[in-house]
Amino acid sequence: MKWLGTALRHLVEGLMALCLVGMVLAVFGNVVLRYVWGTGWVVSEELSRLLFVWLVCLAATLAFGEDKHLGFDLVTARLVGWRAALLRWLSRVLIALALYYLITGAWAQAVVGMDSRSPVMNYPLALAAGGVLVMGVSMAVLLVLQAWADWRGQAPAEGDAA
DSSP states (O other): OHHHHHHHHHHHHHHHHHHHHHHHHHHHHHHHIIIIISOOOTTHHHHHHHHHHHHHHHHHHHHHHTTOSOOOOTTGGGOOHHHHHHHHHHHHHHHHHHHHHHHHHHHHHHHHHTSOBOTTTOOBTHHHHHHHHHHHHHHHHHHHHHHHHHHTTOOOOTTOOO
16 A cells, blocks of 8 residues: 555646646747747646646645644643544544535635636646645645544654654
8 A cells, every 4th residue: 555655746746846847948049039039838828827737736635645734732742641542533524524615615615616718728727626625625635634544553652744
């Protein structure tokens, strides 16, 4: 099962690299075209914006899976036993609630975006909302897996990557 997590992590990192390369090529190519030939790519701004949305969503999902998000643990780091477990489960419930709202909102935006097109590239705007939807669903799956591992007593030690 660990090999699957490693393979998925490498896939997400590869997709992030592709997004970054696409953004750099679009923006840098547009700058060169403007200053050298006085023209440019019309699609450059929309393409780089779409790739940036996906890059951020993929990076946030990866950070969530590796437990690298910013956290405030001034209180929880000092607790042990059932009090620490209670706060850990309470935080999971609050994260699940936030993910519920994120997923339902992203789904609503994706449905609306199916009939709306971007002005220049003419792609469905649901493609941008799809990044947020993929992020929310992926984080929900990771949250369930983390909760299951904790329930079975297999949660990683504090500060370790999941």
